[in-house]
Amino acid sequence: MQKRRDGEGEEEPAKSVEGWILFVAGVHEEATEEELLSLFDEYGEVKNINLPLDRCTCYVKGYALIEYADLESAKQAMRAVDGNELNDQILRVSWAFLKGPIRDR
């Protein structure tokens, strides 16, 4: 999968009810909210973390949603963390929600 280049082809994020949400993929199965919080709160106030479990195995399913209070923190976090490794797995971080439909490239 191609790593997203800064600014290029980046869709406009949509603001959520109370903040800005990042979607994180490639989360290892034993990840904890604490672990994610300590990774992400370096860039600003993290208001909420949603880390769903696999209903069958009870391990973490592999993705998370991270909510920041402000846009700049979310942007910085995305740029800094996307492509980083956590427990031997590469994290991918992007906006969760967009203002409009995904554009075909």
Place this chain on the structure above:
Amino acid sequence: MDEEDRFYVRYYIGHKGKFGHEFLEFEVKKDGLLRYANHTNYKSEKIIKKEVYCNKIVLEELKKIIDSSKVLNADDDKWPEPDKVGRQELEIVSGNEHISFVTTKIGSLLDTKDSQDPEGMANFYYLVQDLKALVFAVMDMHFKIKPI
């Protein structure tokens, strides 16, 4: 549109009981649009309907969840028909695969063990849980709403 690009997911669960037609339905389209509807007459007559555009990364995760569930290889031939307990519908289009399953409500894994296709139904049961988990996470984070 390339066949390989096709992607569509729709899930419905509902029943008609003393509180009217209670249901949950969501649909995800290839352009990222997630549409969600939740209705119950219990305590209020409101139907909650929401829409949000999800980014490609969310669709990719959905696709990954679907592919690893083996549900695309299943068949609802031997599954119980919808009845007064309820109805579930799952439709998935992914590349050149297409499934459309209709069955009754599944209360728990125990229900699947009694069926004529325990493995297929169990895969379906867990996939539905995982799809719901993702959609509910989206609804909760973006709209601050939880399902009824």
